[in-house]
Amino acid sequence: MDLNERTKKVLQAVIDSYIQTGSPIGSTVLAKSYDFSLSSATLRNIMAELEEMGFLMHPHTSAGRVPTEKGYRYYIDSLISFDRDTQGITDQLDQASSLQGGDLHHIMEEASQFLAKLSRHTGVVVAPAEPEGTFKHIEFVRLRGNQVLIIFVTNTGTVLNKLVELDEQFTQHELVSFSSYLDEELEHQTLTEVHQRLLEKLREEKASFMRLLEQTYRASQEVQERDSDKLFIGGASQMFETPEFADVDKMRSLFRAFDDKYKLLKLLDKTSKAEGIKVFIGSENPFFEIQGCSLVVGNYQAGNVVGTLGVIGPVRMQYKQVIQVVDYTSRLLSRILGERMQRGIER
């Protein structure tokens, strides 16, 4: 798309203004508030061009211009500039301290609220598909005769467990020796590797612990699935702050989507492999049920774990600010998880 410098500036001004005010931008307002040294008539011509090219549109004849999705896209891809100093953001950095403590889920819950607070929209955080850290210890606890609780512990202090029912009965002593056997075999591996390794063992192993091993193998999978991919939504009520959503029907469909966490998850999952911050504007958003919403998503990671986080808000959002917030939060979360992991690795 080849726009000359002046046209670009006008487009940027229109979008900036519109994001700020929310009402269509007319030529006279534009001429007054920006220093183009151009008359409103000239601006009208330029705006008409931009409309013809599909960057702007007209709600009705006598209204000002409003950006189209294509307009926003161009704005984000080519017009937005990020200052090196992220003043507004780093000012609030101290708030991040609240993210430090607690267990993993608590951290993510907080992170989603952190995103909501800074962006003034709704924040979402998806727990990593794989638990953090590497295998450290496995423990078998006999509850009733043949009921056994299998507990996995990682070097970062994450604890996963599953209750299984066995056919045969094991003595406490047998369980302990099996556990120390596995402890040695599985040390330093990620939980996905552990799962793989157990399968190999299962194939080569002779009778004795066969059934227990099989249950352990199964548990290693279930336990991961159960704990992973949890979705945390923070500040959903922020959606009400946007005049665009004053319509109750829109609101309803929005909150229906939030209730149906599973679908939201799938949407966010799609993006989880991508690097950097991604922006989905309006209908680019593959989650069709949410109309008029944009999505800014990023990843966080530490070692072997990768999770997704982002902000959901109206198409008319302060992209620049929100992108910075998401970027900042993803780094922050990565750092916090990294530190947790570090603690586990040094030994």
Add this chain to the structure above:
Amino acid sequence: MDLNERTKKVLQAVIDSYIQTGSPIGSTVLAKSYDFSLSSATLRNIMAELEEMGFLMHPHTSAGRVPTEKGYRYYIDSLISFDRDTQGITDQLDQASSLQGGDLHHIMEEASQFLAKLSRHTGVVVAPAEPEGTFKHIEFVRLRGNQVLIIFVTNTGTVLNKLVELDEQFTQHELVSFSSYLDEELEHQTLTEVHQRLLEKLREEKASFMRLLEQTYRASQEVQERDSDKLFIGGASQMFETPEFADVDKMRSLFRAFDDKYKLLKLLDKTSKAEGIKVFIGSENPFFEIQGCSLVVGNYQAGNVVGTLGVIGPVRMQYKQVIQVVDYTSRLLSRILGERMQRGIER
């Protein structure tokens, strides 16, 4: 409050109608749809009486009657009758099967959605303040030199854990022997008792394990607090189905309240000691920020654990049905938890 039989019937008819339709009830409509063998004029007189007594009110001169909170209160206390057969409810009993599997939190998440589905309003479930089951096993896992993960296991398979940092370093052997010592000392006690017992131990114990014991004592508390009193909200979007909440401002304050889970928790906690199903109508609801909402709450319990659950909806709700749903769900949840516990106790 002494109302004669006829007046009672009229009040009931007005409230029933209003709950159904949502629009003020006029005398003619009432005369037609119910078989009072009274003219609309007589009904007008009776309704005027009821208004004078504070059971009904008038939005404006030429509108029908609407129940006041006092009216609803009387309706629930004296007029509602529960048929022995809970047809509408038991029909859906099979859906309950989805509640069976998974871990405790998952069950509660499901229960909140179950409540929402059946009541067509918003469901809430508060996790018990004390973890279910009795002490079964404690495990210490050394992560780094003096970082130790303390794991509590109950006889129902609940696993609680906390990472602590110690001053002195223990060998794996020391940790194991300390753990088996505690296993014997604490068996069959609830986690609250365990906490208490650890304090006693702490007082009488001599040097050696002092620091570790102290950390364990602390952990036994923290771990309970962290896991307890979690709030699960299901079907929040149901709120949009009520015409009363078509106003965006009302909606906003409602969802703000949902975002602020902590406050909601406190409200629900207050009721947690009470027996049976309780109904809070409108401003009776001690959570003042929520206007125009009623609350139907009950308890569930199994053995030593007691939790709260309920439904939040508009003042104009189908109390009879909702009360049955809450009652049914609390029994159901009690049963499911009871079964889990049973499994742990037989040994």
Add this chain to the structure above:
DNA sequence: TGTTAGCACTCTTGGGCGATGAGTGCTAAG
């Protein structure tokens, strides 16, 4: 050729106004 001033035209928004209709309260008769 690009820019600007001027002007007619369009279309939304909001207020005012009256008709409609539901429902009441009162009165008088049964």
Add this chain to the structure above:
DNA sequence: CTTAGCACTCATCGCCCAAGAGTGCTAACA
């Protein structure tokens, strides 16, 4: 005590009109 009748009230809805914002077009200007 009940009922029919009637005047009265008040929210709601549709309608019209004025105001205002903003455009597109044309013609003049640099």
